[in-house]
Amino acid sequence: MIHMPGLPFLASKDGATIDFSLLLIHLLMLAMLLAWGAVFVIILARFRRSRHPKAEYAGIKTRLAGWAEAGVVVAEAAMLVGISIPFWATRVNAVPGADQQPVEVRVVAQQYVWNVHYPGPDGKFGRTNALLVDDKAGNPVGLDRNDPAAKDDVIAVNQLHLPVNRPVIVHLTSKDVIHSFALPELRVKRDAIPGMTVDVPFTPTVTTAQFRNELKAEATRSYSEKPGGLADQLAAIDKRDYEIACAQMCGLAHYRMRGTLVVQTQDEFQKWLKEQSLRSSVVEETW
Amino acid sequence: MTSHSPSLPSKAERNPAAFSFRAALVSTDHKVIGILYGVTALTFLLTGFLIMMLMRWQLAYPGRALPGASALFGSNSARMPGGVMVPEFYYQLGAMHGTIMVFLAIVPLLVGAFGTYLVPLQLGAPNTAFPRLTRLGYWSYLAGGVVWLSSFALPGGAAQSGWTSYPPLSIIAGHGQTFWLIGMILIIVSSIAGAINMIVTIIQLRVIGLTYMRLPFFVWSQLVTAFLLLLAFPPLGAAGILQLMDRVVDTSFFLPSGLVVSGAALTANVGGQTIPRGGGSALLWQHLFWFLAHPEVYVLVLPAMGMVAEILANNARKPLWGYKSMVYGTIFLGVMSMLVWAHHMFLTGMGTVITAFFQATTMIVSIPSIIVLTALLASLWGGAIRFNTPMLFALAFLPMFGIGGLTGLPLGLAVTDIHLHDTYYVIDHFHYIVVCGTLSAIFGGIYYWFPKVTGRAMNERLGRIHFWSSLVLLNCIFMPMFIQGMAGVSRRLYDGGLSYAHAQPVLKLNVFITHAAFALALAQIPFIVNLLWSLRRGPRVEANPWQATTLEWAAASPPLAQGNFETPPVAHRGPCEYSVPGKDKDYTPQWEQ
Amino acid sequence: MTTPRPPEIPYSVTPRPDTGFTNAQLGMGLFLVADLMLFGGLLSSYVLLRVNAGVWPPDQHHPVAALGALKTGLLFLIVAATNAARHGKSSPPRPLFFWLTALAALAFLATTGAEYAKALSQGMAPGVNTYIGMFYALTAVHALHVLAGLVATLSIPILAVPLGKTDPLRLASRRSVTAMYWYFLTAVWFVIFAVLYLA
């Protein structure tokens, strides 16, 4: 399949439809622009005053313009009805059910970090309360540790870990202002709005390790063309992560509200979660 | 005051370039106020441009001192310490660039300057229907602009929550936001006054014989624009009042419960008691704002289409093709533009049905634009095209608006909007329409109607230099932004994406864009020189130098200070009867028997 | 510098035959459309906030419906007085009724002031909850409109009546336009009264 040029690496299941739609609509746009542009240039050349000194009152008689317009309308309608509306319906309605064993995680945005809240082994999110929020004490989401469900919950800052090839539901909200949770490589973007929680479903398909390997292969491939510094490039790729970008202006450090997403195998993910769980129970002791 | 020979006693009265400043201050004449609008809005345009250049420096060279900035701002300034811009100043510039350009420059140029000046002339009217309302509109607009600019001097600086002023960010922001709201309310007053005046003038003051279907397309575009302003601005006014209350008297219309800002719960002191704020909705503002701001996009483009249509017909020397379809298309566009606002909000968690509705309306609203664009292109077919400066700008409008409009499609479809939302692609789409498109039309309009306003022609050679350099540079600035947007680079990043790994491959484009923007500034010098030089030294012209057909050309150049016309003209035919078969000259003005 | 006499604007006092309006009538009509959008924006905000809120009004504090009814009565009085001021097509309207209108408008504003003072003394500042906030927003915007109407009405007996001796048409036009404005404010008030006081 031809890829839409200029897009970032693709690492999610649903992203393919977005990429395909982008390609399709840009091809349509290009065709329209080229056709229109060709007519435009021809007209300007043919009907310049030096060549065509006497204008015709009646003007164009052909129905071509009407057909062209109709064509555009049909193409737009096809994109709309054929792809966009059904796709959105899948996105919104097809939040994976329990049978698909989705990974559930809360993401609570704040100026200027992404707080990630895992339910822990019991699979239940502990109660949260805005009055218990304490950034410096490591409780940015206001988790109530007195709630039994909260005992094993894990809170991480700016670090989202997810297993590969399992459906994910991010329960997205914000503590203060409107942010936008964007994962460019996974083609995920959704506004984080205070006072609302929205479910963002997606499925990562490429682990961070694979992603880096792909980038390295690409760098090595293009190495012959760009002399020098392959080792540096490869070293830089070793630090390259999937990024969580903030796509909605949220204040003075909006530009650096950057988190990382690590996509791991199921085992690695469980191991990480366990480590974090042990750590959390010690650190979060509020006064 | 310039000295003038006794043989021209009426010069002061006839030549607006010579009018006294004092007279202009109290004038209720639509021409004087139109010129005031034009001069003021061009000044704001320049201000917005300078703001953009400051921002572009920061984007190209994040963290590097701007040469000369220490001298200008002081090395210890809160905004640019040591010449390096701080993020909050960048965000002030960002918010104010947007608002200044939209509300103080482009719309006032299109509606305030061209609309106020030309519409009564094109109707054969002596003035607007409510001359004092015209004046109120201008002074209220100016006051709003002054409030906005003065907010830069506040301790916390100007508004910095983006031109959209989304709460809760805008509610917890500094005093600049309050000034922004007050300025906005003044501008809303100005716009509504202007819109009422425009509609009444068009409906009531058409001269004998000037039926609706004989109105120049420019007048139609102004009429639809005025209705958009009239209907879309008041809801923003309501939103502005509510946000002002949120900021000043601690209501919580836009603040949901449970907000924790900077580690502390957001509270208000009400009657000596500290109570938590909340109970409102952050999205309420977005609905009210975009209910204005999407029609506002059409306000930014319809009058430009109107001007382009006039210039194209005149220089192709033939009637507009499909005039009626253009008129109906424009009206349809106006109605539909009220029903598309939530396509700016696809990512706020909207459901399937609402999303489908707004996607569908968005696709439908593109149809009239396509009709108008097709009609304008078809109008050229069979013409005898003159390539003078106004025509070049008007022609450039077509492909530029075309690109801007086309790139709206992937943003209007929810599926592709997911990736492109809030990236440089959006910025680019908007700027292709408003800068590459509308601003081209405005420049075309200035070159085209300058002889009518001043009685003198502008220099053609300088005009061509201005056109070609601007066209090339505008595309150098905006084409690379599509690449950045496609790569997923968010907008409103103070460091232009430096913090993000996924932005690295397209980061160097920032330098190129910035250089092109600085070059674009240089490319405006021929225009400014041309404008000032022609005002005094341009060759004098007759009443109808372009051999045009609409009624403004029936008046002297410049038109009579009082009442515009010696005797009110009568309209005998449609607005662009060029190259009528059987006539010996290739234009048949509306006012000729 | 002497300013030359400004040109006469057509259809300032006589209706344009094909549209049937004078400029002022059409202008006022358009203004009211814009105003309708303003109140529409405020009222739809009210609806949205109310739908989102669990309990509405959020507590027992409620504006006194009697004062609201009094304000409604005053608006009726204004409309009646404005109507009574009409005095045939060719003779000038009667100033007495303008004074009466102005007096009623003044009483309306005073009632609003008393309402606010009472609410504030009970600790009902705008920030208490969104319902109280909406109460202030809607009534204040409406009261500002009444204030503008008061100024416009007073300008007729103070500034325009002497003028009317020579130009009854112009004066009649002023009266009719002011009347349109008062009708509108009264109609909007019904809605505000219903949603705030009776809800």
Add this chain to the structure above:
Amino acid sequence: MAARWMTQVAIGLALLVCAMSCHSGETLQTKPDEPAAPFVPGSSAITGTIKYDGAVPEFLKVPIDTSAVPDCAAHRTTPLYREDLVLGEGQALANVIVHITSGLPKRAYPVPTEPVELTQAGCQYAPHVFCIRVGQPLKVLNPEPMMHNVNANGKANSPFNMSMVSSVKEKSVEFDRPEFVVPFKCDVHPWMNAYCAVMDHPFFAVTGKDGKFTIANLDAGTYDIEAWHEALGVQKAKLQVAKDETKTIDFTFTKPSK
């Protein structure tokens, strides 16, 4: 004609003036200025030691995970610990502000011109708790090439939130009014916080790791004294000091039960 125009302008101006006055109303409250006698240092003093009584919480042993903001890790050589409880030898409690709340005569206490310094080295505010006088400059230092923002959320003093981009090494601010206390926070590094007490007299002290404090130069008199800790709350005492006397008073804080 001109009169109508003037009316329009006047209304516009009135609106502007309203806007301006709304704005300045918060910042320009006039202080009652009675002429105060000049300050002559007295010879009495209050001194003491502050202790913490209770179990040492686990979190004091676990460093903060700074990996959320990678640029910090590069500038830290030592691990970073939470600072809401800092203990010295023998459970001595640091970061307690002890200050006189009433009983002081009205005097024109001279304001030191040398600035109080607050550094952000290693993504940590130092000092974590400090006092400053009204009108005394606060010099905020940014020794490493990093971006911080200093978000001081005062109530009596107008709040400010200023960025310190990496090229800006220091910034100076002053406070206009006494306030106890102004919280400082860096929004970029969520754990970075500090407390600043803005005082209108010089009779205050902040304990170090030894838990000791001394308030000197007092006249004889009866004073209300208060010890404040950010997490453990406030303790108060009233005491009488004679001329040339140095009175000792100790405070012991316990973990609040809740």
